[in-house]
Amino acid sequence: xxxxxxxxxxxxxxxxxxxxxxxxxxxxxxxxxxxxxxxxxxxxxxxxxxxxxxxxxxxxxxxxxxxxxxxxxxxxxxxxxxxxxxxxxxxxxxxxxx
Numbered sequence: 472x473x474x475x476x477x478x479x480x481x482x483x484x485x486x487x488x489x490x491x492x493x494x495x496x497x498x499x500x501x502x503x504x505x506x507x508x509x510x511x512x513x514x515x516x517x518x519x520x521x522x523x524x525x526x527x528x529x530x531x532x533x534x535x536x537x538x539x540x541x542x543x544x545x546x547x548x549x550x551x552x553x554x555x556x557x558x559x560x561x562x563x564x565x566x567x568x569x
Contacts (some may be wrong), residue, residue: 506532508545523552523564 506513513532521528528539543564546552552564
């Protein structure tokens, strides 16, 4: 035991480990509400997109996918967009001919 005590006393103290702090990226929350569907700027932005999918709408206007899906369904009810393809999981729309 005495030998172990001497060895521990003669050991150099280890430098304290530096803790790495990660820079936390600030999360941006997506909008929840529907944008104004009658806005001409909104419709102009839609016309720039070739086909309309919930994902493309969600990324373009920074809204959730469920909101984008609801928005496309509302636009289809108003006959501003038409469904061109899709299945139970995803629908693809295009702007209706004016």
